[in-house]
Amino acid sequence: MSAGVAPLLEVEALKVHYVVRGEGWLIRERHVLRAVDDVSFHIDPGETLGLVGESGCGKSTTGRSILHLERPTSGSVRFQGTLLNNLSEEELRPLRRRMQIVFQDPFASLDPRMTIGQIIAEPLSVHHLYEGKARKDRIAELLTMVELSPDFIQRYPHEFSGGQRQRIGIARALAVEPSFIVLDEPVSALDVSIQAQILALLSGLQTRLNLSYLFIAHDLAVVGQMSDRVAVMYLGKIVEIAERDTLYQRPHHPYTQALFSAVPVPDPKLAQQRKRMVLPGEVPSPIRPPSGCRFHPRCPLAQQVCRTDEPALRVVGPNHRVACHFAEESAKRFEPTFA
Numbered sequence: 001m002s003a004g005v006a007p008l009l010e011v012e013a014l015k016v017h018y019v020v021r022g023e024g025w026l027i028r029e030r031h032v033l034r035a036v037d038d039v040s041f042h043i044d045p046g047e048t049l050g051l052v053g054e055s056g057c058g059k060s061t062t063g064r065s066i067l068h069l070e071r072p073t074s075g076s077v078r079f080q081g082t083l084l085n086n087l088s089e090e091e092l093r094p095l096r097r098r099m100q101i102v103f104q105d106p107f108a109s110l111d112p113r114m115t116i117g118q119i120i121a122e123p124l125s126v127h128h129l130y131e132g133k134a135r136k137d138r139i140a141e142l143l144t145m146v147e148l149s150p151d152f153i154q155r156y157p158h159e160f161s162g163g164q165r166q167r168i169g170i171a172r173a174l175a176v177e178p179s180f181i182v183l184d185e186p187v188s189a190l191d192v193s194i195q196a197q198i199l200a201l202l203s204g205l206q207t208r209l210n211l212s213y214l215f216i217a218h219d220l221a222v223v224g225q226m227s228d229r230v231a232v233m234y235l236g237k238i239v240e241i242a243e244r245d246t247l248y249q250r251p252h253h254p255y256t257q258a259l260f261s262a263v264p265v266p267d268p269k270l271a272q273q274r275k276r277m278v279l280p281g282e283v284p285s286p287i288r289p290p291s292g293c294r295f296h297p298r299c300p301l302a303q304q305v306c307r308t309d310e311p312a313l314r315v316v317g318p319n320h321r322v323a324c325h326f327a328e329e330s331a332k333r334f335e336p337t338f339a
């Protein structure tokens with residue numbers, strides 16, 4: 001946390017557990033699925049925190065639960081100093097205006113039966129903002145902000161490309177003047193050339209409107225372009241969190257290092273030099289997470305202690321915390337090849 005700046009968002013010991021049914025003949029059984037399991041972080045005004053990890057690690061659930069789109073099982077979320085946990089839906093409404101979300105899939109997230117104007121107007125209606133003629137002007141202004149023509153107001157989502165639809169999703173999120181936006185894999189479904197344009201748009205809007213972002217992605221390359229700090233998530237937990245440059249130059253956690261080796265390197269010579277650290281197996285089920293360190297079945301450095309003792313998220317350097325018993329040893333063996 002930078003000195004003197006009160007964080008915009010403070011998340012403390014957040015847990016989201018789901019009760020799920022067993023499969024097949026175990027359908028009568030109930031299990032607890034630990035989608036988010038004791039996660040803490042903060043986001044400063046105007047800052048982007050990247051949240052990265054493989055699919056199923058709990059990134060989207062973290063995003064939704066901090067916005068209270070679903071209630072956390074336990075833990076606290078403070079937004080601009082206000083504790084959200086005990087607020088009723090009614091009491092949450094004015095705060096919802098300040099916290100918005102953009103989803104991954106620009107095809108599924110826009111109602112095909114509504115015009116672009118109606119889609120962007122929806123949050124304005126909910127919050128009773130910009131009534132009558134002012135609303136039309138506001139929609140035109142928002143379309144311009146996301147670099148689309150205001151003439152699109154009467155058109156339908158199917159008339160637009162993926163990139164354009166994502167711009168519409170961003171305009172909808174911006175309509176109510178938020179100060180914080182969860183960007184849940186906003187470019188994962190788009191072609192690489194389009195990704196760059198959307199990321200540039202999001203960066204420009206951030207500066208102009210002093211927005212804070214939680215930027216979720218499964219790819220460290222994309223997160224690195226957007227984030228001031230980065231949190232790496234594995235099976236419901238943050239395993240490493242640091243300033244972007246620190247994390248990219250000296251990742252300590254073996255899982256973070258493995259994510260780096262999955263990032264494609266454009267230079268073929270460099271790609272050949274790089275020792276790929278292949279992650280064996282899949283992400284285990286969050287219903288029965290491995291004992292001790294949850295990463296131990298896949299970790300090349302795992303020792304006996306890793307199977308029994310869960311590593312705490314501990315400080316290894318300025319603004320840098322890692323949950324690994326052997327973080328220092330692990331950091332030493334990492335060969336940076338990712339520019």
Ligand SMILES: Nc1ncnc2c1ncn2[C@@H]1O[C@H](COP(=O)(O)OP(=O)(O)O)[C@@H](O)[C@H]1O
Pocket residue numbers: 018020033034035053054055056057058059060061062286
């Ligand atoms: N509503 C739900 N009910 C039961 N399990 C869920 C629900 N939402 C997500 N999960 C499970 O929680 C885990 C984390 O999911 P998610 O947050 O979507 O991960 P990510 O966004 O990192 O891919 C997954 O195992 C997923 O199947």
Ligand code: SF4
Pocket residue numbers: 253254255293294295296297299300301302303306311323324325326327
């Ligand atoms: S605690 Fe052990 S198993 Fe977990 S990441 Fe560190 S070395 Fe690997």
Ligand SMILES: [Mg+2]
Pocket residue numbers: 059060061184185
């Ligand atoms: Mg997700």
